[in-house]
Amino acid sequence: MRLVTAPLLAVTVGLVLADSAIVTLALPEILHHLDASVGQVAWVLIAYNLVLGLGAVPAALAFRRADPRIFTAVGIAMFAGASAWCAFADSIEVLIVARCVQAVGGALALVGCLEQLVAERGERRGVGWWVTAGVIGTAVGPVAGGLLTQAISWQAIFVVQVPFAALAVPAALAVRAVPQQGPDRHRPAIRANLTLALLSAALTAALFLLVLLLVEGWGRSPATAALTVSVVPVAAIAARPLARLFRPPPEVEIAVGCFLVAGGLVGLAIPPSSNLLWSVAPQALVGLGLGLTVDQLTSRAMDLRLPRSEHAAWTIGARHVGVVLGLAVLTPVFTADLQDAQEPAQEAITSLVLDSPLMPQDKVSVAEALGGALVDQQGQVPELAPAFDRIDVAAGEQPALDQLERDLDDQLERAATRAFRDSFLIGAGLALAALLTLVPLGRRRSS
Amino acid sequence: MNATARWAGLPVLALVLVALVVGVQLGNGGGSYEPLKPADPCAEREVTSRAEGIEGLTEQLVLIGIDEAACTLQVSREELTLELARPGERNDAQVDALRDGLKTAVTRMKDDGTLPPASALVDEALESSDLNGFLKTAIRALPDGVIDAALKTDDVLTRAIDKLDLRDLLENLTSQADLEQQIGAAVEEAVKDSLRDRLRNLI
Numbered sequence: 001m002r003l004v005t006a007p008l009l010a011v012t013v014g015l016v017l018a019d020s021a022i023v024t025l026a027l028p029e030i031l032h033h034l035d036a037s038v039g040q041v042a043w044v045l046i047a048y049n050l051v052l053g054l055g056a057v058p059a060a061l062a063f064r065r066a067d068p069r070i071f072t073a074v075g076i077a078m079f080a081g082a083s084a085w086c087a088f089a090d091s092i093e094v095l096i097v098a099r100c101v102q103a104v105g106g107a108l109a110l111v112g113c114l115e116q117l118v119a120e121r122g123e124r125r126g127v128g129w130w131v132t133a134g135v136i137g138t139a140v141g142p143v144a145g146g147l148l149t150q151a152i153s154w155q156a157i158f159v160v161q162v163p164f165a166a167l168a169v170p171a172a173l174a175v176r177a178v179p180q181q182g183p184d185r186h187r188p189a190i191r192a193n194l195t196l197a198l199l200s201a202a203l204t205a206a207l208f209l210l211v212l213l214l215v216e217g218w219g220r221s222p223a224t225a226a227l228t229v230s231v232v233p234v235a236a237i238a239a240r241p242l243a244r245l246f247r248p249p250p251e252v253e254i255a256v257g258c259f260l261v262a263g264g265l266v267g268l269a270i271p272p273s274s275n276l277l278w279s280v281a282p283q284a285l286v287g288l289g290l291g292l293t294v295d296q297l298t299s300r301a302m303d304l305r306l307p308r309s310e311h312a313a314w315t316i317g318a319r320h321v322g323v324v325l326g327l328a329v330l331t332p333v334f335t336a337d338l339q340d341a342q343e344p345a346q347e348a349i350t351s352l353v354l355d356s357p358l359m360p361q362d363k364v365s366v367a368e369a370l371g372g373a374l375v376d377q378q379g380q381v382p383e384l385a386p387a388f389d390r391i392d393v394a395a396g397e398q399p400a401l402d403q404l405e406r407d408l409d410d411q412l413e414r415a416a417t418r419a420f421r422d423s424f425l426i427g428a429g430l431a432l433a434a435l436l437t438l439v440p441l442g443r444r445r446s447s
Numbered sequence: 448m449n450a451t452a453r454w455a456g457l458p459v460l461a462l463v464l465v466a467l468v469v470g471v472q473l474g475n476g477g478g479s480y481e482p483l484k485p486a487d488p489c490a491e492r493e494v495t496s497r498a499e500g501i502e503g504l505t506e507q508l509v510l511i512g513i514d515e516a517a518c519t520l521q522v523s524r525e526e527l528t529l530e531l532a533r534p535g536e537r538n539d540a541q542v543d544a545l546r547d548g549l550k551t552a553v554t555r556m557k558d559d560g561t562l563p564p565a566s567a568l569v570d571e572a573l574e575s576s577d578l579n580g581f582l583k584t585a586i587r588a589l590p591d592g593v594i595d596a597a598l599k600t601d602d603v604l605t606r607a608i609d610k611l612d613l614r615d616l617l618e619n620l621t622s623q624a625d626l627e628q629q630i631g632a633a634v635e636e637a638v639k640d641s642l643r644d645r646l647r648n649l650i
Contacts (some may be wrong), residue, residue, distance in 0.1 A: 246456040256461045263465030270469070270477035278477075281468045288464075341482075347525035348483040354528065360498050360506040371532065415482045 006120045008164070008171040009113045010129050012076055014137030015161050016106035018144060020049055020323055021204075024211045025146035025222040026154035033154065036092035038335070045208070046327055047096050051103035053320030059107040060313035068115050072172040075108025080165035087158035109165075110316055111309045116175045118308065127302060130312070131295045138319075139233035139290060142207050146226025185306050191437055192301040193318035195254065198434035199293055200322030202261050205330055205427025206286045207232065209420055210268060210279065212334075216381055217416030218274045219409070228276050231283040232290065239291025250296050255438050257292030260285045262431035269424035274413040289431070294319075326430065330423045337419040338381070345415035349408050356404045362393050366404065381416050384408055485523035488514045500571045504563065505630075508552045508604070515548030516541070537617045545617075549608045557601040565598035566591035575631060597645055598638065606637035 023030070023044055031041045063071055082102035089095035118126030148156040207229065214225035243253055267282025298315045305311040353366055369387040388405045486492065494510045496503040517527040520540060531537070531545075556562040573583045586594075610633040619625050 242460075243457070246453060246460075248453050248457045252454060252457060256457045259458075260461050260465065263461070263469060266465075267468045267472050270472045270480070272472055272475035272477040272480055278472065278475075281471070285464060285468055344482045344484075346529055347485050347523060350525040350528050351483055351485060354510065354524070357497055360496065360502055367532070411482050414480055418481045 005171040005174055006117055006126075006129060008168040009072075009116050009120070010133040011164050012079070012109055012168040013113050013117075013130055013133040014140070015164060016052075016079060016110050017134045017137035018141035019102065019106065019161075020052070020138060020141060020320060021045070021207050022141040022145035022157055023154070024142045024208050025215060025225055026149040026157055027212075028215060029149055029154045029222075030092075030095070034089070034092045034095065040092045040096075042327065042331055043096050044092070044099055046324055048099045048103045048106075049320040049323040049327070051100045052107050053317050053322075053324060055104055055107035056110065056313040056316035056320070057310065059104075060111045060307070060310040062108075063111045063115070063309050064307065068112060068119075069173050069175055071108060072112025072116055072175075073169045075105050075110075075112050076165050076168045076172055078102075078105030079109050080162050080169070081105070083158045083161040083165065087155040087162075107313075107316070109168075111313055112172065114312045115309055116172055119175050127299070127308070127312075131298045134298070135236060135291070135295050136233065138203075138294065139236045139287070142211055143226045143230045143233065146211065146222040146229070150221055150223030150226070186304075186311065188311060188314045189301040189303075189305065192297050193314050195258070195434045195437045196294070196297045196301065196315060197318040197322035197325065198430050198437065199258060199261065199297070200319045201326030201329065202258075202265065202427045202431035202434060203286070203290060203294075204323050204326030205265055205424055205430070206261070206268065206283070208327065209330060209334065209423050209427065210283070213416065213420045214276070214279075217420060218276075218413050219381070219383070220276070224276070228279060229283065231280050232287040235284040235287025236291035239288045242288065243292060250300060251438060253292050254296050254300075255435055257289040257296070258431050258435035258438070260289030260292065262289075262428040262435065264289060265424050265428035265431060269421045269428070271417060274410075274417065293434075326427070329430075330426060333426060334420055334423040337422055338416070341415040341419040344418075345412055348411040348415070352404065352407050352411065357400050358393075358397060358404065362391070362397055362401070365391050365393070366401070370408075381412055384412070485525045488517035488522075488524045488527075501568055504568070507556065507561070508549055511552035511555060512545060512549035515551045516544035517548075519544040519547065531617055534618075537614050542613045542617070546608060546611075546613055550605055553601050553604045553608070562600050562604075564591070564595045565600050565603065566594040568600070569594055572634070575627075576635065598641055603634065603637045603641050606640050607633045610636050 027041050027044065030036065030044060031038065034041075059075075079102055082098050082105055085098040086095055086102060089098050114127070114130045117129050120126060121129055145157050148154075148160065211225050211229055214220045214228055215222060220228070239257075248256070264282040264285030264287075267285060268279060271278040271282075298312075301315045301318070302308060302311045349370065353363055353370070356363060356366070358366065366388075369391050370384065384405060388401070391401065393401050492511075492514055494507050494514075496506040496510075498506060513527060514524050517524040520527060522530075527541075531541070553562070569586065573586060576583070578586075607630075611629065616626065616629050
């Protein structure tokens with residue numbers, strides 16, 4: 001049992017943090033399946049991050065007064081149970097409540113798992129496992145969620161978590177000794193946590209907006225989107241060897257990471273086309289930035305600060321409040337921009353239909369078919385294929401009609417890309433703001 | 448690795464990577480991947496049609512007419528088209544601009560020689576008209592020169608545009624049969640008026 005205890009606890013940490021963004025790619029399917037509005041479905045994401053962000057520190061305070069093994073086991077069991085509840089939710093309200101319970105369990109589990117990992121692997125390695133599991137979970141979450149949604153269903157995202165978490169319950173109970181908690185001697189590392197919060201808000205732009213652009217804007221399948229955004233975790237893993245190559249001071253590493261995230265987001269804001277390859281290099285920058293910053297900042301915020309679990313909880317709070325901040329800032333911007341994009345998109349479509357090399361009657365048929373697809377989009381990118389499927393033209397006209405459909409799809413992709421631009425740039429601004437929080441820190445040290 | 452390389456190595460690499468990625472994106476048109484912008488309706492646009500005869504002529508007239516109307520109303524051609532396609536009442540400015548635009552289209556096509564002579568449209572017009580068979584045969588027997596001397600396409604079209612109840616027509620764009628019926632009636636009236644005036648001038 002001892003051999004698998006630490007890996008199971010680390011997997012639990014990864015799952016809890018992956019859940020922050022794991023449903024991102026499933027949101028369109030949840031929206032349709034539970035007949036929810038866009039605003040409601042956003043709360044599936046927001047509720048989890050908000051409760052986890054606000055619940056982490058109280059969970060750490062409660063941990064001091066509880067039996068660590070029972071505390072951790074209860075947290076993991078609550079997380080597993082709520083995951084199962086999420087899978088069987090038959091309304092959006094139930095799903096949001098289940099996500100809140102899942103986050104409460106997740107907060108307890110994260111705090112408990114940290115101490116259990118330290119008990120199992122020692123101070124340095126235990127914290128290292130906890131931090132690394134969190135970074136991997138955060139980066140892999142959207143990819144795993146997208147693949148599961150495409151392969152099975154959105155419910156599968158929650159179902160697959162249950163056995164892993166359920167196995168971790170006996171693992172938590174099997175941990176023999178938990179180190180004695182020291183008295184509360186250190187104040188939270190405000191600057192490191194602030195940087196972490198701003199950077200998490202910026203990373204939300206990268207992970208959340210990019211998958212939305214891929215699925216909703218460019219009409220790619222969740223699996224394609226998942227494979228595309230897998231560049232981020234791969235690059236995040238590559239960041240460590242890169243840092244080891246130069247061995248810069250931690251401040252430099254964090255500053256460079258923030259700059260890379262900002263640069264990657266600028267790159268994502270200005271793709272030359274909807275070809276997925278154009279998103280690879282910007283994503284690699286974001287992934288490198290994530291790999292250089294999140295574990296460094298987390299370690300910095302926790303570095304020799306006691307009690308360890310409380311300072312770890314502050315980092316969880318900072319990260320997830322940052323995610324909520326990112327969603328709160330970016331969601332209204334990109335939904336308004338998507339709404340504003342309708343007019344230029346409709347005008348571009350009108351222009352192409354008027355000038356298309358079709359017979360006049362066929363142009364009228366296209367206009368009538370498209371009319372229904374373009375009205376009442378409520379800020380969503382319309383799907384033109386069903387409208388074109390209904391148009392009946394002579395065989396000789398079909399190539400021109402097919403070309404028109406491709407051209408119109410291109411216009412919609414252009415409009416969606418333009419609509420996401422400002423949000424990506426705001427994300428880049430948040431990453432630069434995270435970079436700015438490091439400046440006074442450098443001055444103080446040098447004086 | 449010395450201290451300078453430790454401090455500067457990673458930042459320099461990051462700067463190069465970001466500059467490279469953003470530069471390549473911009474260099475390939477990254478900043479301008481946006482929806483097609485509507486063209487200036489006041490700039491003359493070459494208008495063609497795949498259709499022939501009356502259908503092709505109508506399409507060209509409408510495309511030029513909408514451009515001219517949009518120019519008068521100081522909106523884009525696409526904005527005006529979308530506005531006219533929506534259900535609802537049309538205002539006087541829109542109706543007047545469209546009528547003037549269609550008439551300008553006739554003049555433009557006449558000036559650049561793309562307006563077909565009346566004889567080229569007669570057969571097609573007779574097919575859809577409700578004249579009796581004897582009269583249709585008689586008209587078809589007339590030499591082209593006689594038809595073209597009696598009927599000037601631009602004159603007939605201008606009269607037809609004047610006769611069209613554009614407000615009513617724009618409010619019922621969804622009914623193809625109504626549309627054809629209204630246009631057919633206006634053209635028929637215009638032909639009669641044109642012939643009547645011609646005879647009056649001859650006498």
